[in-house]
Amino acid sequence: MYAMKYMNKQQCIERDEVRNVFRELEILQEIEHVFLVNLWYSFQDEEDMFMVVDLLLGGDLRYHLQQSVQFSEDAVKLYLCEMTLALDYLQNQHIIHRDVKPDNILLDEQGHAHLTDFNIATIIKDGERATALAGTKPYMAPEIFQSFVSGGTGYAFEVDWWSLGVTIFEVLRGWRPYDIHASNSVESLIQLFSTVSVQYSPAWPKALVSLLRKLLTVNPEHRFSGLSDMQASPYLADVNWDAVCEKKLEAGFVPNKGRLHCDPTFELEEMILESRPLHKKKKRLAKNRSRDNSKDSQSENDYLQECLEVVQQEFMIFNREKFKRRQEEGQSEAGGDDATDEGEAEAGATDEDAESSSKLSMCGSVCSSPASC
Numbered sequence: 037m038y039a040m041k042y043m044n045k046q047q048c049i050e051r052d053e054v055r056n057v058f059r060e061l062e063i064l065q066e067i068e069h070v071f072l073v074n075l076w077y078s079f080q081d082e083e084d085m086f087m088v089v090d091l092l093l094g095g096d097l098r099y100h101l102q103q104s105v106q107f108s109e110d111a112v113k114l115y116l117c118e119m120t121l122a123l124d125y126l127q128n129q130h131i132i133h134r135d136v137k138p139d140n141i142l143l144d145e146q147g148h149a150h151l152t153d154f155n156i157a158t159i160i161k162d163g164e165r166a167t168a169l170a171g172t173k174p175y176m177a178p179e180i181f182q183s184f185v186s187g188g189t190g191y192a193f194e195v196d197w198w199s200l201g202v203t204i205f206e207v208l209r210g211w212r213p214y215d216i217h218a219s220n221s222v223e224s225l226i227q228l229f230s231t232v233s234v235q236y237s238p239a240w241p242k243a244l245v246s247l248l249r250k251l252l253t254v255n256p257e258h259r260f261s262g263l264s265d266m267q268a269s270p271y272l273a274d275v276n277w278d279a280v281c282e283k284k285l286e287a288g289f290v291p292n293k294g295r296l297h298c299d300p301t302f303e304l305e306e307m308i309l310e311s312r313p314l315h316k317k318k319k320r321l322a323k324n325r326s327r328d329n330s331k332d333s334q335s336e337n338d339y340l341q342e343c344l345e346v347v348q349q350e351f352m353i354f355n356r357e358k359f360k361r362r363q364e365e366g367q368s369e370a371g372g373d374d375a376t377d378e379g380e381a382e383a384g385a386t387d388e389d390a391e392s393s394s395k396l397s398m399c400g401s402v403c404s405s406p407a408s409c
Contacts, residue, residue: 038076039091042084049343057085058350060154064089065354067129070281071122073142073152078354085351092150094143095297097207100289101138109244111288112208115141117272117280118149119200124263127193130161136199137175138207143297147287165190174216175199178229178254181222194256201251209237213252229254243271 048054064075064087077088097115100107119141126133133154140153156170167183167190177198179191205213213234216225234252236245247269250260266272279285291297 037091038088040086040088042086044084045080045344045347046083046340048085049340049347054347056155058352060157061087061352061354063131063154063157063159065352065359067126067131068356069122069125070283071118071148071150072125073150074356075354076356078352080348080351080353082348085347089152090150092142092144092152093293093297094145094147094291096143097138097141097149097203099297100143100291101207101210105289107207108288109208109240111147112204113272114280114285114287115149115207116200116204117266117275117277119151119203120263120266121277121281122149122151123193123196123200126196127262130159131157132160132166132193133157133196133199134166134171135175136196136203137172138203139172141203143287143289143291145291145293146283147290148283160192165192167191169222171195171199173218173220173225174212174214175202177256178226179256181225181229184222185226191256194259194261197251197259197261198256201248205234205248205252208240241271243269247271 043053043057045054048057061075061078065078068074073090073092075087075089077086079086119136123133123136131154133151134156135153136151140151142150142152144150158166158168158170160166169180169184171180175198177191177195180195182188183190202212202214214228214232216228220228234249236248247260247266250265250269253259260266260269267275267277276285
């Protein structure tokens with residue numbers, strides 16, 4: 037079984053979110069890991085873009101915190117190890133997630149953690165640095181704010197490890213190490229990091245506190261930011277990392293299979309507020325086509341229609357099962373021929389790409405500043 041999310045094209049254009057959706061698809065199509073929420077299929081119709089992903093029924097860590105679940109240290113230690121492997125994998129793929137937090141860590145039915153939501157993730161290669169102010173403020177590393185205010189050299193993979201430190205602290209203690217809210221100014225946060233010290237629970241083992249200090253080090257050059265750093269920690273010295281990767285370690289917290297691990301009130305509101313439900317799509321599309329055919333070609337909706345056409349052309353269709361089959365079959369002589377054909381196709385498509393780029397530039401709501409930085 038899978039989960040499916042759908043995004044209305046017109047709403048994405050109006051909200052300036054198309055670039056982020058495309059970037060998320062681009063990233064998810066290239067990655068697969070046991071502790072990520074993996075993409076299996078992507079497709080579209082006239083109205084919506086669809087993403088089919090792993091179905092995880094255990095709820096996210098935020099929901100369980102709101103339900104006053106008291107996570108044991110052993111349970112959180114396993115989350116720490118699983119997210120360490122996930123972040124290490126992303127780092128090897130040159131990806132900064134930029135939004136690691138309890139809301140984006142989902143549990144499966146056995147209680148294992150999976151990282152989701154690559155909506156603001158970015159790719160950096162060959163010593164590049166990211167510079168955009170992106171993330172959720174209470175979980176964002178100090179260097180992101182510093183880069184925004186004073187420029188400088190930007191930031192890299194270390195920011196995700198800071199976010200992991202904040203998340204682990206919160207799941208263990210019930211509140212975050214810094215009292216930060218969305219309303220805080222960037223300047224005040226820079227001041228906060230230079231003056232406020234984190235207060236760790238005296239009940240925590242010294243090795244755990246030492247590890248959290250390393251993750252919550254303000255200077256990214258001295259911060260733990262990789263699998264080798266984590267494995268060198270005395271707190272994780274007894275971890276069988278192969279067993280973690282194979283999900284052979286029993287989770288300290290297993291969600292109740294007889295319960296719905298989300299807020300049903302919120303879900304009901306979402307259903308009530310959904311103005312374009314899928315079950316009415318067929319009738320709605322037929323009505324729209326009839327209305328569109330009756331309009332003058334120079335109507336006020338021409339601009340939106342052109343934006344929708346660009347989205348339709350640029351959307352990336354994906355099928356992981358076919359992708360895996362091609363990988364297993366390997367690249368034979370036919371593969372070499374395909375590569376040649378592809379090269380010719382790319383060469384012949386230069387003018388079309390330029391035209392598409394021009395359309396994106398003209399369509400301001402589609403062509404916001406790229407999320408790559």
